[in-house]
Amino acid sequence: MNFTPEEQALRAGECGPAAQWAIEHQIKVGDYLGARDFVPVTQAHIMADTESLGEAGVKWLEGLARLPAHERRVRIPTITDPRGTDFAAAHRLKQQPWMLELERRAIAALEALGVLMTNTCINYQTIMAPLAGEHVAYGDTGVVIYCNSVCGARSNFEGGPSALAAALTARTPRYGYHLDERRRATLLIEVGFAPRELDEWGALGALVGRLAGDYWQVPALVGIQRAPASDEIKHFGAALASYGSVALFHIAGITPEARRLDDVLPAGASVPSHEIGAADIRAFAASYARAIDSVDVVVFSAPQLSLIEMAQVAGLIEGRQARIPLLVVTSPQVKGDADRMGLTARIEAAGGIVLSGMCFYQSYARELAEANGWRRLATNSAKLVNIIGGYGYRPVLMSMPACIDAACDGGRIAR
């Protein structure tokens, strides 16, 4: 890689050991992935829940936090992905004291580095969406794919250590989706319908993700019959990133880099092509629902719910009562509004539990299952369905109304 004088100074330790570690880490990554130089970034978003960090990761962060203040501070606005708990509700989830203590230590360390504890995976809906062409270093695959595809920003998947490194150096290796040539479509998906419910948008993302198969594929969709709303494309993108490890998609006529298909797929270019129909969406959901006629818990999470989704949940459960645990997970920013507007009170009056600043699967999901006796889980998040099986759950993908019906009917799934 080529280095500027400022980068040489970072390497020489002139800005302290944290920045020195950061740039050496970035060089290892950049060398592996073929970067020729660095690109300045304007924001970083760090995934650093303690279920991922473990004791080793928290100790490592604490080591950085013990450096003198002028040697440990991030150099650009740096925010966080959801944490592993909502301290105000941890007892309702039967989380253990050691989990909370580890969270407190991680938060203290991150705050000492100058990180803003936003604790959200929907920062593009609530904090500060990036602009088209803006180079950023975002963690959380759902954040990256939304900001790349819908906002036209430029980021790779930056895991916690690399997002923190970018925050400490204000730059990232220039590879992948920072480069024009990587942003062209590599496969074409013809979709002859428009999904209706959020779970259907997620299912479409999942199917495209399975077809794409790896990080370096950029699907371009044609034939979507209407422009999706932000929450719809949020679920689509989150599932696409989860099932396919995909970081960028285009929808012809809708997303900003593909006003016309030719913009991302030049005429005459040959790429693999696939069709997805409404029947494929139904078959996808059915593949999870087989042999499950009731669930133990209903979870709305992954991504965190927007204010609009919170209002939808409150409206659907109005005048009813959840008979099994119904978890509704949102960001701290939305929670404040939901409290003020009475949405939280309406959901909790109907037996729901509103959780803030966490994400279900990042919150010791295996231990939650054991402590609460949860095994079968219903959700409208295709992303959560994909992840949660690894934690021992049997998930079912259903619409938001169907999930609430199940919660109010003691977990029974209507056929």
Place this chain on the structure above:
Amino acid sequence: MSGETFFAKAGMGAKVHGAALVAKDGFSARYDLDRMRGVFSRADHKLAGESYVGRVLVLDAAKGGVATAWMLHEMRGRGVIPAALVLNAVNPIMVQGAALADFTMLSGFDLDITQAIANGAMVEVDPTASRPFIRVL
């Protein structure tokens, strides 16, 4: 097969050897593993129930989210970790995680590496060579 060598486009970490655990399936520390027990836990993963501790994992592609970037470091901290990861296709998260954890990894081959290495074969992985490689012993 003994002595056959397959060169990778990129590698990092130290030279290791061990028994290969091979499948035409993906890899994500969050999605696929019970990291406490050291086994593949996702029910529909082709290695479900298999222990990965000390094995050279030979798999298709890096999958899933960003958590693996921390989790390899966490697994290293407890000593419940594979010996190496050998993939047809890598994503940045796996590279970032391997860089933090000083973990051995190879990726990018001229053939499908999951078809080239037999499950259970003893292999040597050398990312320090001028052309990083995996060799069947």
